Amino acid sequence: MKTKQDIPARMMAIVTYGPRDYRLESVEVPKPEPREMLLKVEACGICAGDLKAFQGGKRFWGGGQFSQYIEEGCIGGHEFVGHIVSVGRDMEDTFQVGERVIAEQIVPCGSCEYCRKGLYWLCEPHEVFGFKRHLNGGFAEYMLLGEKSIVHRVPEGIPLEKAVLIEPLACSLHAIDRSTLQPDDLVVLSGCGALGLGMLAWMKAKYKVKVIALDLRKSRLDQAKKIGADYVFNPKDGELKEFVDSLTNGIGCDVYIEATGHPESVVQGLSCIRKQGRFVEFSVFNEDVSCDFSVIGDGKEIDIHGVSLSPYCYERTIRALEKGEIEVDGIVTHALNLGGYKQAFDLAESDGNAIKVILTP
Ligand SMILES: [Zn+2]
Ligand SMILES: [Zn+2]
Numbered sequence: 001m002k003t004k005q006d007i008p009a010r011m012m013a014i015v016t017y018g019p020r021d022y023r024l025e026s027v028e029v030p031k032p033e034p035r036e037m038l039l040k041v042e043a044c045g046i047c048a049g050d051l052k053a054f055q056g057g058k059r060f061w062g063g064g065q066f067s068q069y070i071e072e073g074c075i076g077g078h079e080f081v082g083h084i085v086s087v088g089r090d091m092e093d094t095f096q097v098g099e100r101v102i103a104e105q106i107v108p109c110g111s112c113e114y115c116r117k118g119l120y121w122l123c124e125p126h127e128v129f130g131f132k133r134h135l136n137g138g139f140a141e142y143m144l145l146g147e148k149s150i151v152h153r154v155p156e157g158i159p160l161e162k163a164v165l166i167e168p169l170a171c172s173l174h175a176i177d178r179s180t181l182q183p184d185d186l187v188v189l190s191g192c193g194a195l196g197l198g199m200l201a202w203m204k205a206k207y208k209v210k211v212i213a214l215d216l217r218k219s220r221l222d223q224a225k226k227i228g229a230d231y232v233f234n235p236k237d238g239e240l241k242e243f244v245d246s247l248t249n250g251i252g253c254d255v256y257i258e259a260t261g262h263p264e265s266v267v268q269g270l271s272c273i274r275k276q277g278r279f280v281e282f283s284v285f286n287e288d289v290s291c292d293f294s295v296i297g298d299g300k301e302i303d304i305h306g307v308s309l310s311p312y313c314y315e316r317t318i319r320a321l322e323k324g325e326i327e328v329d330g331i332v333t334h335a336l337n338l339g340g341y342k343q344a345f346d347l348a349e350s351d352g353n354a355i356k357v358i359l360t361p
Pocket of ligand 2: 109110111112114123124125
């Protein structure tokens with residue numbers, strides 16, 4: 001095993017006990033097995049999914065049709081980036097101490113039906129960093145990357161406030177891939193959180209489309225304008241359908257990207273979209289959505305494209321950040337150290353000006 005000399009025996013970490021019960025504790029620094037590496041975390045973003053887990057969402061804690069996914073005692077965080085400080089014996093040919101890396105949020109099993117077909121992001125056990133005790137995440141000073149982790153090198157030239165966005169930007173890129181955009185499409189982007197703004201950045205960098213960005217928060221709409229939204233619209237200020245109709249002679253938008261996780265946004269999208277339009281869904285909902293499903297078939301013949309995670313998108317994202325191809329300045333709004341985790345979750349949950357809140361151990 002190759003290792004740095006100054007690794008302490010204990011570290012601080014935010015341990016998950018239950019909904020709204022996360023505690024900053026001193027725990028042992030894990031020791032890598034021969035096929036593992038130890039990462040010193042530079043920063044880890046708080047994702048909407050982390051927030052929904054913190055709030056006690058059913059998809060995480062069980063209830064309704066869901067069984068419990070998250071394990072008490074785990075350390076959260078899958079949007080991490082850091083430096084390798086220790087490399088297990090069997091990994092020494094592949095990675096070096098000191099390299100800056102990121103691992104994809106999902107750790108595929110490699111043997112299920114989906115993994116065998118190359119659809120690793122849909123892996124049946126679906127193990128994601130930060131939700132299981134054997135797969136602790138980046139809300140800690142150190143974390144382990146196992147042999148099944150998909151690890152990518154991150155150039156030192158990418159500043160931390162951009163490197164920490166690689167995971168959400170990779171997810172945003174997959175959403176845009178799944179939107180099958182055509183030249184001159186009018187796209188309604190509903191939700192300008194970090195994921196939505198990332199989607200906007202990709203659209204503006206790679207496609208000749210017009211985008212209407214939607215959010216209830218003015219600060220996010222201001223950020224969307226900076227990134228290049230052609231129009232911004234606050235649903236508090238009026239009916240989106242009227243606005244879209246006024247731009248399209250009553251036809252509707254070509255694509256509606258749902259990135260809010262709010263049921264009303266789904267209903268709104270189905271009403272604004274044109275016949276044979278595309279509805280792209282990338283959200284986690286805490287509540288059920290109820291809407292008139294017939295509009296998808298008999299009404300408008302809509303294509304629904306679901307989006308999950310970020311397959312084959314990390315390298316593309318790292319290259320784009322390295323070349324400065326996508327505009328992401330201003331998406332990270334707050335950085336706090338681990339001791340400020342309560343305030344960090346609070347900011348992410350309810351501060352009108354917060355977009356991406358990150359923890360820097
Ligand atoms: Zn995330
Ligand atoms: Zn699998």
